[in-house]
Amino acid sequence: MEFIDIVLSISDGVLFGTTYALIGIGFTMIFGVMHKINLAYAATSIGGAYVSWAISTLVPLPAILVFLISAIAAGVIGWLVYLCCFRLVPLDTPLTTLLATVGMLIFIDEVVVHETDGMPQPYPAIFDDVFFEFGEFGLRGDLLFIFVLSFAAMLVLLYLLYRTRLGIATRAVAQQPMAAQLCGISIERTNASTFVITGMLGGLAGAMIGASVGVLSPLLTLPVTVKGLIVTVIGGLGSIPGAIIAGLMVGAFENLFLALRGVTERDMYVMLLLFLFLTFRPGGLFHRSALRD
Amino acid sequence: MDFLLGLTQLIGVHTILGLSAYVVLLTGQVTIAQAGFFGIGAYIAAMLTTLAGWHIVPAMLVGASVAGVVACIVGFPALRVKGLMLVVATTAFGEFVRLFWFNFDYQIAKGEIMVGPEGGEGFKQIRYFPENGWTTGDVALFIWVILIAIMLALWWMDRSRAGAVLRAVGEDELAAQSVGINLTATKVTAFAVGGFIAGIGGGIYAHYTTHIEHANFSVLLATFAIAYPILGGLTNVTGTLFAVVFIQGILVEGLRFMGDWRNLLFGALIVVAMNVRPRGLIDERVVMIVGRAFSTRKGRADA
Amino acid sequence: MKRSWIIAPAVVAAAMLGVATSSVAAERTVKIAGFGAKSGVVRSFGVNTEAVMRAAADHINKGGGVKLGDGATGKIEVTFDDDRCNAEEGISVLRRIAGTDAVVAVGPTCSNVAEPLFGILQKKVGDAGDSGVQMPIFTDTAIKGGLAKISDWAFRNVPNESEMYQKLFAWIKAEHGELKTVYGGVEEDFAHSRFTWHKVMKVRAPEAGFEVVGESKWLLNDTNFATQVREMKKAKADIVAISAHPFTTCGVLKEMQRQRVKPKLLVGLTSSSSLETLQGCAKQAEGIIIPTSFAPVTPAAKVAADLSAEKGGSADLHSAAAWEIMMVLKGVIETSGVTAKPDTVQDDRRKIRDGLAALKETEGLLGTIQRTAEGEAIKPYVYVHAKGGSWAVLHDPGS
Numbered sequence: 001m002e003f004i005d006i007v008l009s010i011s012d013g014v015l016f017g018t019t020y021a022l023i024g025i026g027f028t029m030i031f032g033v034m035h036k037i038n039l040a041y042a043a044t045s046i047g048g049a050y051v052s053w054a055i056s057t058l059v060p061l062p063a064i065l066v067f068l069i070s071a072i073a074a075g076v077i078g079w080l081v082y083l084c085c086f087r088l089v090p091l092d093t094p095l096t097t098l099l100a101t102v103g104m105l106i107f108i109d110e111v112v113v114h115e116t117d118g119m120p121q122p123y124p125a126i127f128d129d130v131f132f133e134f135g136e137f138g139l140r141g142d143l144l145f146i147f148v149l150s151f152a153a154m155l156v157l158l159y160l161l162y163r164t165r166l167g168i169a170t171r172a173v174a175q176q177p178m179a180a181q182l183c184g185i186s187i188e189r190t191n192a193s194t195f196v197i198t199g200m201l202g203g204l205a206g207a208m209i210g211a212s213v214g215v216l217s218p219l220l221t222l223p224v225t226v227k228g229l230i231v232t233v234i235g236g237l238g239s240i241p242g243a244i245i246a247g248l249m250v251g252a253f254e255n256l257f258l259a260l261r262g263v264t265e266r267d268m269y270v271m272l273l274l275f276l277f278l279t280f281r282p283g284g285l286f287h288r289s290a291l292r293d
Numbered sequence: 294m295d296f297l298l299g300l301t302q303l304i305g306v307h308t309i310l311g312l313s314a315y316v317v318l319l320t321g322q323v324t325i326a327q328a329g330f331f332g333i334g335a336y337i338a339a340m341l342t343t344l345a346g347w348h349i350v351p352a353m354l355v356g357a358s359v360a361g362v363v364a365c366i367v368g369f370p371a372l373r374v375k376g377l378m379l380v381v382a383t384t385a386f387g388e389f390v391r392l393f394w395f396n397f398d399y400q401i402a403k404g405e406i407m408v409g410p411e412g413g414e415g416f417k418q419i420r421y422f423p424e425n426g427w428t429t430g431d432v433a434l435f436i437w438v439i440l441i442a443i444m445l446a447l448w449w450m451d452r453s454r455a456g457a458v459l460r461a462v463g464e465d466e467l468a469a470q471s472v473g474i475n476l477t478a479t480k481v482t483a484f485a486v487g488g489f490i491a492g493i494g495g496g497i498y499a500h501y502t503t504h505i506e507h508a509n510f511s512v513l514l515a516t517f518a519i520a521y522p523i524l525g526g527l528t529n530v531t532g533t534l535f536a537v538v539f540i541q542g543i544l545v546e547g548l549r550f551m552g553d554w555r556n557l558l559f560g561a562l563i564v565v566a567m568n569v570r571p572r573g574l575i576d577e578r579v580v581m582i583v584g585r586a587f588s589t590r591k592g593r594a595d596a
Numbered sequence: 597m598k599r600s601w602i603i604a605p606a607v608v609a610a611a612m613l614g615v616a617t618s619s620v621a622a623e624r625t626v627k628i629a630g631f632g633a634k635s636g637v638v639r640s641f642g643v644n645t646e647a648v649m650r651a652a653a654d655h656i657n658k659g660g661g662v663k664l665g666d667g668a669t670g671k672i673e674v675t676f677d678d679d680r681c682n683a684e685e686g687i688s689v690l691r692r693i694a695g696t697d698a699v700v701a702v703g704p705t706c707s708n709v710a711e712p713l714f715g716i717l718q719k720k721v722g723d724a725g726d727s728g729v730q731m732p733i734f735t736d737t738a739i740k741g742g743l744a745k746i747s748d749w750a751f752r753n754v755p756n757e758s759e760m761y762q763k764l765f766a767w768i769k770a771e772h773g774e775l776k777t778v779y780g781g782v783e784e785d786f787a788h789s790r791f792t793w794h795k796v797m798k799v800r801a802p803e804a805g806f807e808v809v810g811e812s813k814w815l816l817n818d819t820n821f822a823t824q825v826r827e828m829k830k831a832k833a834d835i836v837a838i839s840a841h842p843f844t845t846c847g848v849l850k851e852m853q854r855q856r857v858k859p860k861l862l863v864g865l866t867s868s869s870s871l872e873t874l875q876g877c878a879k880q881a882e883g884i885i886i887p888t889s890f891a892p893v894t895p896a897a898k899v900a901a902d903l904s905a906e907k908g909g910s911a912d913l914h915s916a917a918a919w920e921i922m923m924v925l926k927g928v929i930e931t932s933g934v935t936a937k938p939d940t941v942q943d944d945r946r947k948i949r950d951g952l953a954a955l956k957e958t959e960g961l962l963g964t965i966q967r968t969a970e971g972e973a974i975k976p977y978v979y980v981h982a983k984g985g986s987w988a989v990l991h992d993p994g995s
Binding site: 005008009012013016110113114117118119120121122128131138140209212213214215217218219220222223255258259262263264267 | 638643816842843871875
């Protein structure tokens with residue numbers, strides 16, 4: 001194993017980690033606002049990508065439009081998830097919403113399987129033929145694009161949260177729901193809009209995952225869910241920059257262990273490392289809400 | 294008939310798995326590690342019966358004890374974290390156990406074939422039941438005797454001081470601590486008991502399916518482990534059994550006449566169930582109604 | 597709310613019993629129970645097998661049905677159950693089938709279901725001390741090597757990969773003498789692909805005179821293959837053999853294109869010679885050579901493919917085996933004196949088992965299929981390659 005190989009592996013991992021980061025941002029935002037886990041989030045993202053794929057098979061569209069449709073579709077699915085799993089369920093039973101979202105995850109996955117027979121479907125990509133090379137060192141153009149996109153998404157989200165009325169309402173509900181309600185903020189509308197916004201972000205993430213892999217498959221949902229959760233907790237619950245850094249880190253470590261120990265042991269070490277990390281730093285990287293659940 | 298007995302076996306094993314998560318859930322902890330403990334019990338019990346030629350009962354007890362001890366060891370660090378952090382920490386541990394079996398090779402020659410776990414190929418030919426002439430009915434009876442013993446033990450525990458302590462921790466940690474309950478001891482005990490029960494379930498699982506592989510003990514199984522008690526309700530142990538019957542008996546087997554719609558309905562009906570019965574199938578109201586029905590009947594008999 | 601609690605269990609009970617209490621048919625029917633995965637990522641297996649089985653049953657019934665042991669004629673009736681590719685559910689389905697008057701079961705589609713399923717069957721026929729289920733199973737899709745020997749009641753009609761790859765590598769050596777080295781890529785956590793690389797390709801390639809210069813491993817739901825392909829690039833092998841299912845095969849092929857890894861020849865896994873690979877990455881898969889036991893090259897195979905398409909499924913290397921199985925079963929039912937009466941179900945099952953065990957060769961869609969003593973098949977096969985977005989026959993070793 002030469003040094004350059006390890007550098008290459010890690011740089012690939014970091015770039016691929018951007019797709020984990022995008023999913024992590026969504027998880028962390030929902031958690032930040034509602035203090036609830038939405039396990040159907042990754043399914044929402046992949047579901048959105050599937051809708052856009054279905055539309056692109058009917059009418060030929062440029063890749064950018066397909067991604068946009070994915071974001072819109074996932075926003076709608078996100079809203080449906082809110083209606084089915086959160087709207088009618090009492091808020092003091094966190095386990096109930098947890099299980100309801102598991103049901104939703106299975107449901108979305110099965111709808112996809114039903115429509116495609118579970119077969120992998122080709123997904124359009126942009127810059128996928130661009131490959132930057134510097135001697136032995138090389139970087140994938142499409143992943144660099146996703147990298148830039150996820151930072152853009154983060155900036156837009158931060159702008160939304162800190163510079164708009166919607167953002168003020170969202171943060172108010174996140175911090176003190178009762179007080180926010182007394183100020184005339186509708187908790188339900190705020191929560192619903194959080195789901196739509198994170199859903200749209202997820203749709204974009206789903207499209208990016210589809211584009212970077214080149215195919216969509218229901219096989220993606222479960223690993224993306226697990227990776228998204230991991231990224232969320234490593235980054236620190238509710239921290240958007242944390243989620244991005246954690247996403248890149250997870251990608252890097254994954255590829256490092258892959259290069260050093262091979263694929264069969266890769267995830268074993270990643271999981272062990274994660275377990276130790278959480279034990280010694282239970283609040284995540286960005287220690288904001290260590291003892292809140 | 295054979296089919297119904299087989300389904301009874303399956304329901305029994307899954308209820309044991311669900312009960313293992315029930316104990317931990319009572320303390321307010323959501324654990325995704327149960328599939329890992331289930332797997333430990335399965336692999337160890339199966340190795341003892343097929344490789345060492347043990348009787349199934351001691352083999353299962355050893356498997357379950359190892360699972361319990363591992364759960365105890367994991368319990369200490371894992372319980373530093375709560376909520377979503379714990380979900381992910383236990384997921385990590387459960388996956389670690391699964392991947393351990395994925396990399397685990399230990400085979401010995403038995404006759405002309407090699408037996409024992411073989412990494413990703415799985416562990417085949419765990420034929421203790423058929424080789425010793427146990428019929429489907431025998432196995433079902435065996436499973437249900439164990440299940441009822443576990444349910445009675447948990448029922449008794451629930452009504453004793455231990456149950457009150459577990460629930461106190463689950464309801465409000467701060468309040469529990471302020472009345473002198475040792476949080477760590479309580480949570481770690483719940484974890485260890487949960488691990489032991491899951492290990493028993495795994496031991497049976499390995500023998501009634503005759504073939505196990507790492508993929509059986511994935512996050513999906515762990516999710517079902519917590520889904521049963523949540524869906525059933527945490528009021529008492531019967532909820533978990535009802536939930537398993539609902540999922541395995543109704544959603545999986547009962548809806549077969551729906552053809553392709555069965556798959557779609559599976560997830561959808563879980564969502565519906567949680568909306569209609571947010572506190573579980575057997576919630577406090579149901580317990581109260583059933584309890585009243587029984588007490589009035591008794592009252593009439595007395596009169 | 598309360599009423600639904602009474603109704604729901606009643607509906608379920610009725611549904612469960614419904615299977616057992618089938619109405620008395622005017623005409624004698626021979627029930628063949630198919631099962632396999634119709635949920636999850638491998639749904640296409642079950643969909644195809646079911647369509648092929650139904651098409652074959654129609655074909656047989658239109659030709660006059662089957663002649664039964666007592667001179668009567670019977671029509672074949674096919675049922676199909678979903679096992680979700682889950683071991684426990686597969687076992688449940690088999691027990692359910694064993695409780696009906698089906699005389700033989702066809703399935704499952706997943707190797708990880710087949711293995712435990714064969715384990716609960718009686719191991720040695722007639723062994724009174726073995727309480728395993730006594731039901732003949734004839735498998736069309738679950739392909740992982742050497743499973744039928746688990747039980748005397750298990751039979752398979754799946755390609756013998758060991759033989760196919762042996763001949764394929766020998767043929768490549770003869771055709772392209774200049775190629776010397778082979779590099780393997782394997783989906784390490786999927787029973788079938790793992791078996792095929794480690795126990796078939798890796799063994800057969802050196803026998804044909806190739807040198808195996810390395811291997812890369814990845815997992816079933818991996819999405820990033822940069823590191824593995826880099827290893828592959830370094831080995832500079834003439835041939836790259838990929839033992840993986842379409843989803844990761846496509847991922848790896850795309851990464852190879854990106855890193856400009858261009859082996860002189862690509863070899864794929866039998867299961868990837870399906871529509872899925874072409875749908876996922878026709879461009880990158882161009883030229884990949886795969887041995888397969890089905891291609892619509894004979895008139896019989898064309899008929900099977902067309903009729904199956906009418907039923908909404910495609911006949912591919914897996915599901916076409918179900919067509920052959922139905923034809924073999926028709927023959928066995930006719931020669932072994934099955935009567936298909938409600939009170940002879942267990943006898944009929946034993947007769948079919950014995951009939952299947954006695955077969956030395958059967959007629960397949962591509963030619964004669966040899967049957968081994970262990971209940972496995974040695975099927976004729978062809979080499980196909982991806983060409984312009986479809987599979988074309990490259991060479992027929994039988995001709």
